[in-house]
Amino acid sequence: MPEIRGGAERGEGELELKYRWRKCLFLYHYWMHPLFGFMSARLQTRFPFQMQIYLNGREWLSRQMTGAGIPYVRKQNCFPWIEDYPRAQALVDQQLQTDWPQEPGMIAAQLNPLHEKIFERFPANYYWSVAESEWATDIGFRGGVELQRPFPLFVEQGMLHFGSTDVMRFLGHPPTAQGQVHGNFQGEITTDLKRRAEGARVKHRLDRNSVKIYDKAHQTVGSVMRLEMTMNNPKPFRQYRPKEGDPEGEKKWRPMRRGLADLHRRAEVSQKVNERYLDALASVDDGARLHEILGPIAKRKQWKGHPVRPLHPFSAEDSALLEIVSRGEFMIRGLSNRDVRERLFASPAADIREAKRRSAWVSRKLRLLRAHGILHKVTGRNLYQVSEAGRMLLTTFPIARQASLNRLMKKAA
Numbered sequence: 001m002p003e004i005r006g007g008a009e010r011g012e013g014e015l016e017l018k019y020r021w022r023k024c025l026f027l028y029h030y031w032m033h034p035l036f037g038f039m040s041a042r043l044q045t046r047f048p049f050q051m052q053i054y055l056n057g058r059e060w061l062s063r064q065m066t067g068a069g070i071p072y073v074r075k076q077n078c079f080p081w082i083e084d085y086p087r088a089q090a091l092v093d094q095q096l097q098t099d100w101p102q103e104p105g106m107i108a109a110q111l112n113p114l115h116e117k118i119f120e121r122f123p124a125n126y127y128w129s130v131a132e133s134e135w136a137t138d139i140g141f142r143g144g145v146e147l148q149r150p151f152p153l154f155v156e157q158g159m160l161h162f163g164s165t166d167v168m169r170f171l172g173h174p175p176t177a178q179g180q181v182h183g184n185f186q187g188e189i190t191t192d193l194k195r196r197a198e199g200a201r202v203k204h205r206l207d208r209n210s211v212k213i214y215d216k217a218h219q220t221v222g223s224v225m226r227l228e229m230t231m232n233n234p235k236p237f238r239q240y241r242p243k244e245g246d247p248e249g250e251k252k253w254r255p256m257r258r259g260l261a262d263l264h265r266r267a268e269v270s271q272k273v274n275e276r277y278l279d280a281l282a283s284v285d286d287g288a289r290l291h292e293i294l295g296p297i298a299k300r301k302q303w304k305g306h307p308v309r310p311l312h313p314f315s316a317e318d319s320a321l322l323e324i325v326s327r328g329e330f331m332i333r334g335l336s337n338r339d340v341r342e343r344l345f346a347s348p349a350a351d352i353r354e355a356k357r358r359s360a361w362v363s364r365k366l367r368l369l370r371a372h373g374i375l376h377k378v379t380g381r382n383l384y385q386v387s388e389a390g391r392m393l394l395t396t397f398p399i400a401r402q403a404s405l406n407r408l409m410k411k412a413a
Contacts, residue, residue: 005262014300024044024045024046025044025045025046026042027042027043027045028040028041028042028043028110029041029042029043033055033107035060035063035103036055036056036059036060036063037056037059037060037062037063038056038059039054039055039056039059040053040054041052041053041054041107041111042054043111043112044391048124049112049115051108051111051112051126051138051183052131053104054383056081056334057076057092057095057136058077058121058136059077060095061079061088061091061092061095062074062079064091065082065088065091065093066088068091069403070083070084070088071083072081072088072089072221073221073222075216075217075219075224076216076217078138078142078216078218078224079138079217079224079343080140080215080218080219080221080222080224081219081221081222081408082140085140090292094288096264096267098288100119100128100260100262100263101128104126104128105125105126105128107225124373127259128259128260129257129258129259129260130231130234130258130259130260130263130266131229131232131258132231133230133231133266133270133330134229134230134231135227135228135229135231135266135267135270135271135273135274136226136227136228136274137203137226137227137228137271137274137275137278137339138224138226139224139225139226139227139278140222140223140224141223141225142222142287143220143221143222143223143226144218144219144220144221144222144223145218145223146222146223147215147218147223147224148218148223149224150284151199151200151215151225152200153285154213154225154281154284155193155200155202155203155213157280157281157283158191158202158204158213158286159193159202160323163193164181164203165179165180165181166280167189167191167204167206167211168181168185168189168206169276170273170276170277170280171204171206171209171211171236171273172205172209172236172237172273173207173236175187187206187207188205188206189204189205189206190204190205190333191203191204191205196214196220196335198215198216198217199214199215199216200214200215201213201214202214207233207236208228208232208233208237209229209231209232209233209236210229210230211226211227211228211229211230211273211274211277212227212230213226213228213277214226214227214228218325223317225278227272227274227278229270229271229273229274231266231269231270233341234255234256234257234258234262234266235255235256236255237251237255237256237265237266237269238254238255238256239253239255239257239262239265240252240253240254240256241257241261241262244257249281257271259335264406276388288336290396290400293392293393293396294393294397294400296351296372297310297311297374297393298310298311298312298375301371301372303367303370303371308367308368308371308372309368309373311368311369312399313397313401317402319402320344320368320410321340321344321365322394322397323398324339324340324343325340325369325374325375325386326345326386326392326394326395326397326398327343327391330386331386331391334381334383334384334385335383335384336379336382336383336384337359337362337363337366339383340362340365340366341358341359341362344362344410345358366384369384369390370384373387373389373390374386374387374389374390375387375390376391
């Protein structure tokens with residue numbers, strides 16, 4: 001901080017301005033604003049009394065929806081459920097029409113009421129700029145579990161499949177025509193994964209800007225996946241404007257500034273970053289995973305009040321049974337106890353007693369398949385039909401059994 005020292009040391013009766021690091025106090029204010037809701041500010045107690053204002057757009061939206069009579073459920077700074085999403089989006093769009101030079105000025109007059117008196121002889125107003133902005137895009141999912149399955153796939157996509165050129169494209173640095181990083185690029189690109197109490201977060205950083213994705217607000221009414229673009233350095237992005245100081249001059253694509261004049265462009269650019277990231281996530285393969293199909297049958301179940309053992313599809317006994325059930329001729333007309341016996345045993349039964357024993361044994365196997373949801377009984381007939389879930393399992397099982405290690409390693413690579 002600058003330090004003004006008297007001239008007694010010099011004996012000339014003059015003031016001498018010297019630059020020294022000195023401690024500076026800051027006053028922190030927290031209050032409920034009539035428009036923005038809960039917000040805070042930091043006021044520097046030394047000249048020139050710099051001020052920083054912090055506000056949250058979701059807090060602001062909460063007050064807007066309350067005033068408009070839109071029911072919603074709020075979890076911290078996000079909304080797992082809103083009755084009317086189009087109306088809520090329209091309220092968010094209204095925030096961009098705010099008279100930004102006026103609103104911060106009114107807040108500053110409350111936080112530093114002595115400003116006019118201090119600068120009475122040399123009038124000076126605050127010049128407002130955006131030190132850091134966060135622009136979040138929330139994707140809502142119904143219920144508290146709908147997001148739990150796809151989000152790990154999004155995390156995997158962000159960590160394993162988004163390379164440096166992808167991150168550059170997201171954050172305003174298009175790669176070369178050959179899809180490579182420009183030779184004159186001297187920046188650093190990082191991607192990291194962090195586990196939090198609410199869930200997981202993947203973050204990509206470039207030029208002190210970042211884009212991240214995380215899940216939160218897992219409620220019974222819904223959950224939220226949030227994409228958030230944080231901008232600390234607006235220079236990599238462009239604004240179509242005249243040269244500064246020449247409002248009537250020729251317009252060109254020029255570096256974006258921190259001032260409020262480019263705030264709307266900042267919001268537009270941030271939204272485009274989030275949209276590019278969402279488009280990239282759309283390529284995620286969300287098909288059922290092997291463990292999702294085979295995992296449930298590997299657990300014990302209760303069926304009609306009786307315990308049922310797990311299925312072991314790779315054992316000789318259960319594997320032979322599943323092969324018979326999956327035969328094409330049974331998919332349409334169904335299969336019976338006799339169909340299974342004729343294909344499971346190499347020779348006919350020696351006598352009636354052996355035939356009954358085999359029939360009872362197959363009945364227990366069919367009961368096992370029914371308990372695990374692979375078969376269901378046809379009403380009024382001694383036939384069993386493969387269920388929809390059973391079709392998926394019976395299709396997956398032979399593929400998994402025949403997959404070689406080399407093929408799996410190629411897929412992993």
